[in-house]
């Protein structure tokens with residue numbers, strides 16, 4: 323039987339919230355240049371939409387990380403599969419994530435990037451699932467806090483599928 327999708331956050335609500343986040347980030351950084359690092363793949367849609375609402379000068383970088391996960395569980399082992407193309411020393415860095423779930427990925431990436439001595443290092447995450455946290459960590463800019471449900475769409479996948487959905491959906495098996 324194929325899984326059913328239920329809309330959790332419709333595209334219109336996502337768009338409004340992402341615009342708010344972009345405005346807040348623009349206000350916080352002012353004229354300062356931001357190095358925006360998108361964590362592939364899940365953040366690509368959020369990053370693209372968020373950027374359109376950021377008025378500060380920005381440069382873009384991408385990283386890719388994967389946790390050794392099978393389906394919907396995370397083992398806690400993180401591997402960086404694509405690293406930055408340039409140094410971030412002395413820069414104001416904003417890491418853009420799809421979701422903070424256990425927090426293990428973000429924790430790993432933040433420790434890695436902090437070693438490179440950026441001037442500042444903050445996180446924007448489209449989603450936050452605080453009830454799943456295995457390590458104490460939070461993001462400065464959060465789109466939506468959600469319950470412990472596995473979600474897909476707006477960049478997020480289940481076994482690499484559903485990233486193209488405009489709405490954030492819950493996968494009901």
Ligand code: IMP
Nearest residue numbers: 364422423424425426427472473478479
């Ligand atoms: P972490 O557990 O905070 O390390 O999150 C690791 C990664 O798991 C995230 O960046 C997502 O790619 C993925 N992930 C966690 N929860 C969900 C979900 O509900 N749907 C889709 N992907 C998820």
Ligand code: MG
Nearest residue numbers: 364478479480
């Ligand atoms: Mg994923």
